[in-house]
Amino acid sequence: MERVSNREKILTEGLKVVHAQGFANASVRDIVAAAGVPQGSFTNHFESKEAFGLEILDLYFANNRAVMEETLLNDALDPLKRLRQWIDRNAARNECSGFRNGCLIGNFTAEAAAHSEAMRKRLIAIIAEIHAAIATCLKAAVKAGELPKGFDCSGTAEFIFTGLQGATLMAKAEGNAAPIDRFKKTLFAKVLR
Amino acid sequence: MERVSNREKILTEGLKVVHAQGFANASVRDIVAAAGVPQGSFTNHFESKEAFGLEILDLYFANNRAVMEETLLNDALDPLKRLRQWIDRNAARNECSGFRNGCLIGNFTAEAAAHSEAMRKRLIAIIAEIHAAIATCLKAAVKAGELPKGFDCSGTAEFIFTGLQGATLMAKAEGNAAPIDRFKKTLFAKVLR
DNA sequence: AGAAAAAATATGTACGACCGTATTGAAAGC
DNA sequence: GCTTTCAATACGGTCGTACATATTTTTTCT
Numbered sequence: 001m002e003r004v005s006n007r008e009k010i011l012t013e014g015l016k017v018v019h020a021q022g023f024a025n026a027s028v029r030d031i032v033a034a035a036g037v038p039q040g041s042f043t044n045h046f047e048s049k050e051a052f053g054l055e056i057l058d059l060y061f062a063n064n065r066a067v068m069e070e071t072l073l074n075d076a077l078d079p080l081k082r083l084r085q086w087i088d089r090n091a092a093r094n095e096c097s098g099f100r101n102g103c104l105i106g107n108f109t110a111e112a113a114a115h116s117e118a119m120r121k122r123l124i125a126i127i128a129e130i131h132a133a134i135a136t137c138l139k140a141a142v143k144a145g146e147l148p149k150g151f152d153c154s155g156t157a158e159f160i161f162t163g164l165q166g167a168t169l170m171a172k173a174e175g176n177a178a179p180i181d182r183f184k185k186t187l188f189a190k191v192l193r
Numbered sequence: 194m195e196r197v198s199n200r201e202k203i204l205t206e207g208l209k210v211v212h213a214q215g216f217a218n219a220s221v222r223d224i225v226a227a228a229g230v231p232q233g234s235f236t237n238h239f240e241s242k243e244a245f246g247l248e249i250l251d252l253y254f255a256n257n258r259a260v261m262e263e264t265l266l267n268d269a270l271d272p273l274k275r276l277r278q279w280i281d282r283n284a285a286r287n288e289c290s291g292f293r294n295g296c297l298i299g300n301f302t303a304e305a306a307a308h309s310e311a312m313r314k315r316l317i318a319i320i321a322e323i324h325a326a327i328a329t330c331l332k333a334a335v336k337a338g339e340l341p342k343g344f345d346c347s348g349t350a351e352f353i354f355t356g357l358q359g360a361t362l363m364a365k366a367e368g369n370a371a372p373i374d375r376f377k378k379t380l381f382a383k384v385l386r
Numbered sequence: 387a388g389a390a391a392a393a394a395t396a397t398g399t400a401c402g403a404c405c406g407t408a409t410t411g412a413a414a415g416c
Numbered sequence: 417g418c419t420t421t422c423a424a425t426a427c428g429g430t431c432g433t434a435c436a437t438a439t440t441t442t443t444t445c446t
Contacts, residue, residue, distance in 0.1 A: 163359050
């Protein structure tokens with residue numbers, strides 16, 4: 001029987017609660033209730049709610065990074081196919097909530113970046129890492145002849161992540177995948193050529 | 194001496210507070226303090242905080258609509274120039290806060306859409322109206338020969354708003370206009386042709 | 387290897403602050 | 417003189433966090 005510490009339960013279940021309800025709207029009591037642990041455990045393991053927020057952001061991004069390595073950075077596939085798969089995987093992650101949860105990175109940016117400098121710094125670092133992964137993929141596409149020589153890989157990488165964030169946000173409002181599909185279609189038809 | 198009712202003060206000052214701090218993080222006491230009115234006035238004029246939220250969203254969008262009419266829907270200018278001005282005006286609105294405030298429409302989508310169906314419905318209506326305005330502008334561009342015949346105006350309109358939302362969100366994280374500039378550049382160079 | 391010491395984790399409860407909202411009555415404008 | 421607005425205070429609930437105690441795990445020493 002595998003032993004799961006309370007700390008881990010708070011992180012994994014708390015991530016779900018915060019992702020669904022938003023950081024400010026998810027109380028510590030909501031989080032420990034979802035984790036099925038007593039309230040004192042939260043104080044024991046986290047210095048503050050904000051410190052907990054930073055940890056679940058890292059946890060979320062760890063999953064994100066794993067997806068990036070299976071798709072964007074996966075040399076076994078054609079570069080642009082990797083990019084498409086990455087977008088699809090990101091969309092698929094949101095499908096289970098009817099796209100209502102959005103992306104935690106975007107949610108935290110909207111909600112917490114204004115009043116927690118630590119969180120904003122962390123978000124900037126995460127965004128930069130994603131930009132870099134997309135740019136690496138685009139460079140591979142240039143090398144493979146899927147994109148023209150001289151293509152602005154790093155600039156377009158930023159454009160792509162920005163667009164995907166916006167599409168994920170709009171999907172949250174509308175409750176369906178249409179904005180993401182729309183983004184994908186225009187991206188591949190117009191920008192990546 | 195112009196008389197400004199407490200209700201109006203709560204709306205205009207409260208909008209600023211909520212825009213800067215987020216809806217959940219802005220308390221009713223913060224709002225009435227910024228408005229310089231007693232706390233009872235809030236209860237007098239608004240059925241609930243959520244009802245107040247819907248009103249400031251409408252107020253924000255009223256400003257937004259005015260900008261759209263001066264830019265996107267202004268027949269005196271070339272269509273694509275209108276679009277560019279509209280994006281610039283949107284960016285300029287955020288500049289004063291170092292881009293940290295973001296767009297209230299996006300902020301509310303990220304924060305409130307999940308737990309207030311009324312707010313989500315209102316956001317959908319607002320987004321549809323903006324889509325329509327952009328599409329009208331693009332259709333004018335086609336008519337003027339700035340875009341090819343058969344250009345997908347309504348689809349691209351959605352793509353543009355989605356992208357601008359994402360760019361505004363990323364600008365909030367980074368605290369500067371770079372994501373918006375990046376978006377604009379790629380949009381006009383690749384998508385609008 | 388086993389006991390003692392130390393550290394980390396678990397748990398229940400409590401605190402003070404702040405939340406959104408209610409209530410009551412005075413002031414004011416048509 | 418009736419209706420709307422203004423104003424002050426209060427209420428019950430929830431918030432993030434603190435704290436005292438119990439239990440488990442890890443480390444250290446003989």
